[in-house]
Amino acid sequence: MLMMDVDNAPRRASAAPDDVLIAIDQLSKTYVSASGAAVHALSRISLDIKPGEFVCVVGPSGCGKSTLLRLLAGLDDYSEGRLLLDGETVAGPSRKVGVVFQAANLLPWMTVRDNVRLPLRVGGRHAPAGDRIERLLAVTGLADFGDKYPYELSGGMQQRAGICRALARDPEILLMDEPFGALDALTRERLNLELQRIWQENRKTILLITHSISEAIFLADRVIVMSARPGRILADLHVPIPRPRSFDDIVLHPDYARLAKEVRGLLNAQEHGHD
Amino acid sequence: MTDFANIAASAISQKPASSRRRISLGSPIAWIGLAVLILSWIAAVNLLNIPSYILPKPEAVVRALWSGLAVSPASSLGYYLPLWSTLSNAAVGCAIGVGLGLVIGSLMAEVEAIERLVMPYAFALQSLPKVAIAPLIVIWFGFGDGSKIAISALLSFFPVLINSFTGLRAVEPERIDLMRSLSASRLETYRIVKLPNAAPFIFAGLDMAVVYALLGAIVAEFLGAQRGMGVVITQAQAVSDVAGVFAALIILGVLGIVLHGIVRWCEAKVVHWGANRKK
Known part of the structure; x- marks a missing residue:
């Protein structure tokens, strides 16, 4: 917070209290x-x-x-409203944010380790990462695959590397755009478990986009349900299920059934217009 | 202008423009084809009584080849001196053409104003049969090596220009998003994402460029030169030594195959991540 914009300081007090990291206020996007x-x-x-x-x-x-997610990542401009990260208006990509893309989005001409290190090589100077890259690879089970190329890895491993890359600069916020959508169900559950573990270990703020209800409830503290275009927030549901969660236990939890039913009901009501 | 049609088609399909045929020396079908060709050649010459100034006997061509190859490399009668002259001019021209094509193609892909400025002329020039400019280039650069290099450069420039431009523009938007999310500079994005991404396209252009450079050097030699394979061909033609013309053409054909193989080999070394395997 050394770089706090003086102009934003008064606004920050009113719109973004100290315990808010991402403040989205009346945000609209028309293209x-x-x-x-x-x-x-x-x-x-x-x-x-x-x-x-x-x-x-x-x-x-x-x-x-x-x-x-693209607006939060600073990749697109918004039309109306306000968007603050840590009290600062979003006006482009921020170093506080790491983005995990759909289908990993690794560069095929680089080894896994070079892909994960990429954020430290571009975009100006960075604080020394020490052994963070190696630790990230180890934590995600990629320690022995650092010198391999992406095409030599399974889809699940590729996305693990994608998550490592997003964490390379040790950002405060992780934005994940349907990161496990292309994976088979079993790999997906395994990565959900791993993501929960990574999150519990270093408590990043995570915003994850998904179309899987079970994934959303399993991972989230809060599930936001959005409407069909133009996107509005239909519900903001707290998930009071204790952690660490496991797939075997969570389906037995009474809140799981209640939340799943509620989310499904909201989404089905949306889909009606399409059929 | 089939190459231009290829390039245009590749720009649409977003795939490198190159014949992806492999000239495999191990393929038995290729050798059978060659044997059939030579046998029918022998049969045609012997059975149809074709005069040797139209179609020489294969053994006459072999004799001409042998007399050109089985001499000291410094002999003025051999193929080595003219081959070296043609090859070195083509190589210098190719290097200039490829370098300029890559630089201008990159500038066109990166800066929209340059694209709009250069693109109409690039397409107009590309549609022009460039060997038609050769006499003009001989006037400007003379009968020495300069005109050979210039025509080689001109012919090898366009495939690299168009292919590098197309390849640099063919980057997946997700990869650009990745670099933008990392606040990468334009140069970093170019170097780390766009250039490797365009490498298969650029090699396809290079594949055409080396052959065109050779073509350019030969055409320039036809228009007037003291040495080179083009001179060997015109001298043989002047004395109706058709076997000599055939022999020179075989040398150039083999050279083309070797150059193509070298480019393919370099491509396999550089584009090692299996970009073609995926497609």
């Missing part, structure tokens, strides 16, 4: 499609995320949840 029509991707989204929270966003496909 012009290829055919020239205006598309309302997001409509007046408001959401506060506390430091260390694990938030999952679920919604029908094309509801603008990926747009929300």
